[in-house]
Amino acid sequence: MSESAGIAYCNRRYMPVDEATIPILDPAFTKSDVVFDAVSVWDGAFFRLDDHLARFHDSCDTIRVTPPVSDDEIRQIMAQCVDRAGFANSVIYILCTRGRYAGGIAFGDPRTAENEFIAYAVPYYWIVPKDRVETGAHLWIAETRRAPDAAINQRAKNFNRMDLTRAQFEALDAGADAPVLLSTDGFITEGPGFNVWIVRDGQVVTPGDNLLEGITRRTVFDLCAMAGLEAATADLTAEDLRGANEVFLSSTGGGVIPVTRVSDQAVANGAPGLTTGRLSDLYWRKRAEGWLTTPVADLLQPEVAEAASAE
Amino acid sequence: MSESAGIAYCNRRYMPVDEATIPILDPAFTKSDVVFDAVSVWDGAFFRLDDHLARFHDSCDTIRVTPPVSDDEIRQIMAQCVDRAGFANSVIYILCTRGRYAGGIAFGDPRTAENEFIAYAVPYYWIVPKDRVETGAHLWIAETRRAPDAAINQRAKNFNRMDLTRAQFEALDAGADAPVLLSTDGFITEGPGFNVWIVRDGQVVTPGDNLLEGITRRTVFDLCAMAGLEAATADLTAEDLRGANEVFLSSTGGGVIPVTRVSDQAVANGAPGLTTGRLSDLYWRKRAEGWLTTPVADLLQPEVAEAASAE
Numbered sequence: 001m002s003e004s005a006g007i008a009y010c011n012r013r014y015m016p017v018d019e020a021t022i023p024i025l026d027p028a029f030t031k032s033d034v035v036f037d038a039v040s041v042w043d044g045a046f047f048r049l050d051d052h053l054a055r056f057h058d059s060c061d062t063i064r065v066t067p068p069v070s071d072d073e074i075r076q077i078m079a080q081c082v083d084r085a086g087f088a089n090s091v092i093y094i095l096c097t098r099g100r101y102a103g104g105i106a107f108g109d110p111r112t113a114e115n116e117f118i119a120y121a122v123p124y125y126w127i128v129p130k131d132r133v134e135t136g137a138h139l140w141i142a143e144t145r146r147a148p149d150a151a152i153n154q155r156a157k158n159f160n161r162m163d164l165t166r167a168q169f170e171a172l173d174a175g176a177d178a179p180v181l182l183s184t185d186g187f188i189t190e191g192p193g194f195n196v197w198i199v200r201d202g203q204v205v206t207p208g209d210n211l212l213e214g215i216t217r218r219t220v221f222d223l224c225a226m227a228g229l230e231a232a233t234a235d236l237t238a239e240d241l242r243g244a245n246e247v248f249l250s251s252t253g254g255g256v257i258p259v260t261r262v263s264d265q266a267v268a269n270g271a272p273g274l275t276t277g278r279l280s281d282l283y284w285r286k287r288a289e290g291w292l293t294t295p296v297a298d299l300l301q302p303e304v305a306e307a308a309s310a311e
Numbered sequence: 312m313s314e315s316a317g318i319a320y321c322n323r324r325y326m327p328v329d330e331a332t333i334p335i336l337d338p339a340f341t342k343s344d345v346v347f348d349a350v351s352v353w354d355g356a357f358f359r360l361d362d363h364l365a366r367f368h369d370s371c372d373t374i375r376v377t378p379p380v381s382d383d384e385i386r387q388i389m390a391q392c393v394d395r396a397g398f399a400n401s402v403i404y405i406l407c408t409r410g411r412y413a414g415g416i417a418f419g420d421p422r423t424a425e426n427e428f429i430a431y432a433v434p435y436y437w438i439v440p441k442d443r444v445e446t447g448a449h450l451w452i453a454e455t456r457r458a459p460d461a462a463i464n465q466r467a468k469n470f471n472r473m474d475l476t477r478a479q480f481e482a483l484d485a486g487a488d489a490p491v492l493l494s495t496d497g498f499i500t501e502g503p504g505f506n507v508w509i510v511r512d513g514q515v516v517t518p519g520d521n522l523l524e525g526i527t528r529r530t531v532f533d534l535c536a537m538a539g540l541e542a543a544t545a546d547l548t549a550e551d552l553r554g555a556n557e558v559f560l561s562s563t564g565g566g567v568i569p570v571t572r573v574s575d576q577a578v579a580n581g582a583p584g585l586t587t588g589r590l591s592d593l594y595w596r597k598r599a600e601g602w603l604t605t606p607v608a609d610l611l612q613p614e615v616a617e618a619a620s621a622e
Contacts, residue, residue, distance in 0.1 A: 161344070
C-alpha cells in the first residue's frame with residue numbers, strides 16, 4: 001500500500017483522512033466537547049499503547065464520555081488505520097466526542113448524548129522543525145497563560161487550545177520555534193504538544209501542575225532511572241528555565257528534543273546538553289530494542305486485513 | 312419555503328445545515344481555532360446586526376483571522392440562510408476559522424493559513440427551558456471556574472467551552488437550569504450563552520470582567536436608560552447573587568430572563584422580579600417597534616433570491 005495523507009476511522013468506516021468530517025453543529029466543534037490521545041508508531045511498532053489507552057480513558061472519565069467501542073476494538077482500529085495508510089512511522093489519534101444531544105443546538109442536556117469514537121493515522125511528525133532535534137530548539141516564554149485546571153482540566157487531553165495558539169503566535173512572531181506557557185500562578189506548565197524539562201545541579205526536573213502528564217514525560221522518568229539520573233517534579237519559574245544547565249522537551253512527536261535558546265538567550269553554552277543527548281539516544285535505542293512496544297502486525301486480525309486488501 | 316433544521320453557507324455554497332461539515336484535521340476542530348457571533352431574527356428582522364458584525368470583527372482581530380468576505384457579503388449570506396430556511400424567528404451564526412495551514416497536521420505556521428467563513432441559520436432558541444421565561448430559572452453557581460482572559464480572551468466569542476460544559480453538568484446534576492461561573496479571582500463572570508444581572512437597592516448591576524460583552528447586555532444598559540433605571544458594572548460575588556432583590560439573565564437566545572432560584576435558594580420572595588419583567592417587556596416591545604432592527608427582506612438581493620428559488 002502506498003503512502004497517503006493518512007487513514008481515518010469515522011462514522012464507523014475507514015476512509016482517506018482528508019475525506020473525514022464532523023458536522024458543523026456537532027458539540028465536538030461548537031463546544032470543543034471532545035477528548036483525545038495520540039500514540040506513535042515507529043518502525044512498525046506502537047509505543048506504550050496500553051499507557052495511552054489508560055490515559056485516554058482517564059480523559060474520557062474526566063469529561064464524562066464513554067467510547068462506544070471496546071479497548072480491543074480500539075487497538076484493532078488503530079492498527080487498521082496505520083496499516084491501511086502504509087506508514088512505518090506514524091502518529092495515531094483516538095478521539096471520543098460527546099456527540100449530538102436532544103434539546104436543541106445550543107443548550108440541550110449533554111448527559112443524554114450518544115458519544116462517538118473517531119481515529120486517524122497521519123505521518124509521524126516532530127513538534128519543532130526536525131533539524132532542531134540535532135541543533136536545539138528556541139523556546140519562547142509566552143505572555144499568554146495556560147488555562148488553569150479549575151477551568152479546564154489539562155490532565156484531560158483536549159482541543160481547547162486557544163491559549164496554546166495565542167502563545168504560538170508570540171513565539172513565531174519572535175522568531176522562536178515554540179512557546180511555553182506559565183500558569184496563572186506564574187509557574188512553567190507546558191507547550192503545545194510537549195512537556196518541558198531542565199537539568200540543574202545534576203538533577204532532571206519537570207513541572208508537576210496544570211499540565212498534561214505526557215507519556216513521553218513518564219518515559220523520561222523511566223529512562224532517568226535506567227541511566228542512574230535523579231529526576232523530580234518541582235515548580236519552575238521563567239528564571240529557572242533561563243538559568244538551567246540544560247533545557248529539553250519531551251513529546252510523542254519527537255521524543256527528547258534539546259532546547260538551546262530560551263527567549264533569545266542561550267541556554268548555558270548554547271549547545272545541546274549532554275544529559276539531553278544521553279536521554280534522547282536512550283529513548284530511541286530502547287524503542288528499537290522493543291521496550292514497551294507493540295508491533296502493528298501483531299494486532300491486525302487476518303480476516304479484517306484481508307477484507308481491507310480486497311477493497 | 313417550508314421549515315427545516317436550518318440552512319448553512321459552508322465551502323462557499325448553501326446547503327441544509329445537517330449536511331454541512333468541517334474536516335477532522337481542520338484546526339477549527341483540532342485546536343478550536345475559530346471565533347463566531349450569533350445574531351437573532353425575530354418576526355423577520357435582524358436585531359442590532361451591525362453591532363454583532365462589529366463585535367465579530369473584534370473577535371477576529373483578537374485571534375488574528377480575517378473573514379475572506381466583505382461585510383456586505385456577510386449580510387447577504389446571513390439573509391440568504393434565514394430566508395432559504397424559511398424562518399421568521401432564527402439565530403444566525405457567523406464563524407471565521409483559521410483554516411488549514413502549511414507545515415503539517417500539528418505544528419505548522421498558523422500565520423500562513425487561509426481563513427474561512429461559515430454561516431448558518433437555525434430555529435430561534437431560549438438558553439433555558441422556554442417556560443422559565445415566565446416562571447423564572449434556577450441558576451447554579453458552579454465550582455468550575457471560567458478560563459481567565461490571560462489564557463483565553465473571553466471578549467473574543469469562541470468555542471473553547473470545556474469549562475462551560477463542565478459547569479453545565481454541575482447545574483444539571485443539581486436539578487438547576489443553567490450554571491454561572493466564577494472567575495479564578497472568585498467573582499461572577501457569565502454562563503453558557505448569557506450575562507448575569509442583579510437588582511439591588513434600586514440599581515441594576517452586571518459584572519464587567521472576564522466575560523463576553525453581550526449585545527443583549529448592551530441592550531439592557533440602553534433599556535435601563537430609557538426606563539430611567541440606574542445601571543452599572545461591578546465585581547459581584549456569589550453572596551451578592553444570593554442576597555439580591557432580583558436576578559436575571561440577558562442573551563440573544565431569549566432576551567431578558569428572570570432567575571428565581573440561585574443554588575437551591577429562592578431569590579427574594581421567589582417570584583420573577585418587577586424590574587426584570589419591565590425590562591423584558593421593554594426588550595420585546597422595542598424590537599416589535601423596529602428599534603435597531605433590519606428586516607431580512609431588505610437585505611435580500613433580488614437576483615440572488617431568484618437564483619435561490621429556481622434551485
